Amino acid sequence: MTLYSMQAIGQVRSPYSETKDIPKGLGAKHEAEGVLEILPEFAAGLADIEGFSHLYVLWLFDRSLGFDLTASPPSDNRTHGVFATRSPRRPNAIGLTVVELLGREGPRLHVRGIDMLEGTPILDLKPYLSSIPAEKLRRGWLAEAEARGKS
Amino acid sequence: MTLYSMQAIGQVRSPYSETKDIPKGLGAKHEAEGVLEILPEFAAGLADIEGFSHLYVLWLFDRSLGFDLTASPPSDNRTHGVFATRSPRRPNAIGLTVVELLGREGPRLHVRGIDMLEGTPILDLKPYLSSIPAEKLRRGWLAEAEARGKS
Numbered sequence: 001m002t003l004y005s006m007q008a009i010g011q012v013r014s015p016y017s018e019t020k021d022i023p024k025g026l027g028a029k030h031e032a033e034g035v036l037e038i039l040p041e042f043a044a045g046l047a048d049i050e051g052f053s054h055l056y057v058l059w060l061f062d063r064s065l066g067f068d069l070t071a072s073p074p075s076d077n078r079t080h081g082v083f084a085t086r087s088p089r090r091p092n093a094i095g096l097t098v099v100e101l102l103g104r105e106g107p108r109l110h111v112r113g114i115d116m117l118e119g120t121p122i123l124d125l126k127p128y129l130s131s132i133p134a135e136k137l138r139r140g141w142l143a144e145a146e147a148r149g150k151s
Numbered sequence: 152m153t154l155y156s157m158q159a160i161g162q163v164r165s166p167y168s169e170t171k172d173i174p175k176g177l178g179a180k181h182e183a184e185g186v187l188e189i190l191p192e193f194a195a196g197l198a199d200i201e202g203f204s205h206l207y208v209l210w211l212f213d214r215s216l217g218f219d220l221t222a223s224p225p226s227d228n229r230t231h232g233v234f235a236t237r238s239p240r241r242p243n244a245i246g247l248t249v250v251e252l253l254g255r256e257g258p259r260l261h262v263r264g265i266d267m268l269e270g271t272p273i274l275d276l277k278p279y280l281s282s283i284p285a286e287k288l289r290r291g292w293l294a295e296a297e298a299r300g301k302s
Contacts, residue, residue, distance in 0.1 A: 002272070004211055006155040006243045038234075042242060044220040047232030051291025054283050058209070058245055060155055069195040081198030083189075083276040091193060092157045092274045094209055096247070098283065121153070123243045125234040129290060131282035132205050132249065139280055140202025 008121035009045075010038035010107070012059065017118050019063070025074035033102070034114035036122060043107035046125075050104045054128035055111070059095045060121045064088035076145035084140060095120075098128055159272035160196075161189035161258070163210065165265050170214070173266055176225035184253070185265035187273060194258035197276075201255045205279035206262070210246045211272045215239035227296035235291060246271075249279055 013035035016022050023029060036057065038046060049055070070079045071087035082090050099111035109125075164186035167173050174180060187208065189197060200206070221230045222238035233241055250262035260276075 001158055004157040004213075004244075004272070004274075006157055006245075007152055009242050042220065042234075045233040045235075045242070047221065047230075047235065048292050049232055049235040051289065051295075052235065053287065053289035056247060058243070058247070062155075069193065070198065079198075081200055082196040083193075084198065084200040084203065084278055086277060090275060091160050091196070092209070094157075094245070094275050096207060096209070096277060121155075123155075124241060124245050126237060126247060127235055127291060127293070128283065128288070129293065131285055131288065132279065134282055136204065137279070137282065138202065138204035140278060141199050142278070142280065144202075 006123055008060070008123065009042045010036060010122040012114065012116045012118065012120040012122060013037055014114050014116050014118045014120065016114070016116070019117065022115055030113045030115045032114040033110065033112050036109040036111055036125070038107040038109070038122070040107060046104065046107065046109070049109070049125070050101065052101060052127045055099055055101055056126040056128050057097045057099055057122060058124040059097070059116055060123060061088035061093040061095050062121050063117060064093050067091050067093070076141060078141070080141050094123065157274055160193045160275065161187060161273040163265065163267045163269065163271040163273060164188055165267050165269040165271065167265070167267070168269050170268065181264045181266045183265040184261065184263050187260040187262055187276070189258040189260070189273070191258060197255065197258065197260070200260070200276070201252065203252060203278045206250055206252055207277040207279050208248045208250055208273060209275040210248070210267055211274060212239035212244040212246050213272050214268060215244050218242050218244070227292060229292070231292050245274065
């Protein structure tokens with residue numbers, strides 16, 4: 001088995017210090033503002049990033065240990081395969097969040113949409129470029145759980 | 152510096168065996184079909200995934216060595232910070248692709264939208280849940296490069 005090594009390019013400054021503080025489940029809104037603090041040695045990689053309104057942030061669930069192949073998301077009382085959920089207990093503990101870029105001060109990116117804990121290691125940033133039109137999306141068990149929640 | 156270890160959960164079966172075969176640059180369409188072949192030991196993690204129309208695939212640029220902090224994308228003749236591009240030469244060589252899930256046969260997911268090379272290691276799969284409305288997106292240097300290309 002080949003192992004691939006990753007290192008942090010920076011850290012998240014978040015209002016959330018504990019997992020229980022992060023809004024979860026159906027209808028949870030992620031409007032929290034925070035900062036993506038990029039390490040000085042990687043700051044040159046941010047050139048021109050301020051032209052994008054939204055970014056993908058790839059980060060590490062660094063306070064999650066081990067993984068399960070099934071997960072019980074807060075939005076449903078049934079279990080699902082871990083790859084059909086956003087559970088932190090995944091074989092590779094990578095998180096993915098789309099944030100809105102509010103502004104940049106050198107290596108510090110002010111963003112809205114934080115759902116990570118304070119100090120979370122950042123692995124990568126990418127421009128968010130395109131969207132699947134809402135009418136073409138099927139949202140699997142989540143849509144079903146929402147429908148049950150409303151009835 | 153903390154290093155984080157990642158391992159493949161499967162491999163991409165792609166029609167592309169060389170980087171030059173993959174459509175690139177402005178207006179490139181990724182309509183290629185392929186298979187995400189998940190390793191047997193992780194297959195239980197796919198339960199219920201067939202309910203989603205689109206998936207995020209996190210994968211490794213395993214044939215890219217080293218990184219640069221600036222990149223010259225095929226869609227522009229100017230350089231940009233690597234985090235404002237999808238260049239493979241990134242500090243953590245993680246690729247991110249949204250694919251359409253066409254069907255599932257056990258641990259094999261048939262998908263459309265492949266832009267990876269044959270044999271690419273897969274790190275993670277996540278359901279694609281929401282879209283930023285197109286009118287709220289700013290696409291930075293890419294929109295500018297497109298405008299220049301049209302004039």
